[in-house]
Amino acid sequence: MTIASNVKQCLSTMKGIEAQLSSFALNSLDKDAQAIFHEAMLTIGEVKKDLQYRVLELERHEPQYMGS
Amino acid sequence: MPDWIFIISRSLTLLGLLFIITKVLGKKQISELSFFEYVAGITIGSIAGEVVTGLESNMGHGVLALLVFGFVTFLVNYIAIKSKKFSDFAEGKSTVVIKDGKILEENLKKERYTIDELSALLRQKDIFKFADVEFAVLEPRGTLSALLKKENQPLTPKDLQMKMPNEKEPQTVIMDGNIIDESLRCAGKGRGWLYTELEKLGVTLDNVFLGQVDSYGEITVDLYNDKIQVPTPAQRPLLLATLKKVQADLEIFSLETECEKSKAMYKKNSIKLQETIDKLSPYLNG
The missing domain is CATH 3.30.240.20 (bsu07140 like domains)
Structure with a gap:
């Protein structure tokens, strides 16, 4: 496993978490819970963006791992 | 007309009547929370029993008595809502029997409760030591309500300064x-x-x-x-576990990478994630 693939795996897990949080935010009945889930989803979104950028960077540095 | 038809018809009529009376008087009548409802409940029941089986008496009289009792109870409830003084008189007041951890003997005597009865009532509340009680009240209906001293009260999340999410009814x-x-x-x-x-x-x-x-x-x-x-359903604990895993991954990346800029980025994001985990964990546990 290369660093690039590890980071990519982490990124996709992150996407999964974001989706799950979004579904919780929609399905919860309690207003507080909805707000917390939504907020967490936004934070995860920011982290995800940073990771995405890092993945692009890694691919540029090590083109042999492109798409792996 | 044979007696049994008589009884059946009377029973059915009275059953309906009793049902309507209790319905009108509401839940309070059933729970017999106050002194007055207790008396009315007993009397209404025995009148109904008498009317059903007492064949020679006139049924109309029984029904009339029932209606009077029902009406008076209704009236008393109505006035009791309007006037505090009246409700104290008709429904009884609660009596303080333990205050500041001390038994008030005079009040106990006034209610004609012995120490044995008081300890029996306390035991029903799982209290075996009167020293544990800060405050206790005898309710009009004869039950005891006790407030334990703070140190003896069951531990709640609030005592531990834990933030607990509010849950709606399922x-x-x-x-x-x-x-x-x-x-x-x-x-x-x-x-x-x-x-x-x-x-x-x-x-x-x-x-x-x-x-x-x-x-x-x-x-x-x-x-x-x-x-x-x-x-x-294990989605929420699972999500928490995944979040923790991702957070750990980011920390590992920050240690592994040699690029200073990325190191800082990973570090920043792992801290961000940790904060999110802390905030979410009350909602995701269990």
Whole structure:
């Protein structure tokens, strides 16, 4: 496993978490819970963006791992 | 007319009448919380019994007596709501029997309770040591309410300064294999959602005996077929575990990378994630 693939795996897990949080935010009945889930989803979104950028960077540095 | 027809017809009429009277008087009458309702409850019952079996007496008189009792109770309840003084008189006042951890002997005597009876009442509340009680009141109906000293009170999350999420009441959406649309609407869901969730669990609607939705929109079902193992909802603990894993991954990346800029980025994001985990964990546990 290369660093690039590890980071990519982490990124996709992150996407999964974001989706799950979004579904919780929609399905919860309690207003507080909805707000917390939504907020967490936004934070995860920011982290995800940073990771995405890092993945692009890694691919540029090590083109042999492109798409792996 | 033979006696038995007489009794049957009377029983049925009185049953209906009693039902209506209790319905009008409300839940208070059934619980017999106050002194007055207790007396009225006993009397109404015995009048009804007398009328049903006492064949020679006139049924109209019995019904009249019942109505009078019902009406007076209704009136007393009505006035009691309006006037505090009257309600103290008619429904009785509660008596303080333990205050500041000390038994008030005079009040106990006034209510004609012995120490044995008081300790019996305390024991029913799982209190075996009167020293544990800060404050106790004898309610008009004869039950005891006790406030324990703070150190003896059961531990709550608040004592531990834990923030606990508020949970809404669970809604029962499936009963006996039938969808209860009203509760489904209360949970803010539709039939389509329910079918999807059932499919996810891999069960059919007619096999479900009871299905409840909690305040996070997770569904738990009980099946007719008890041999089948239904997965319990574990999405939230699972999500928490995944979050922790990702956070750990980011920390590892920050240690592994040699690029200073990326190191800082990983570090910043792992801290951000840790904060999110801390905030979410009360909602995701259990």
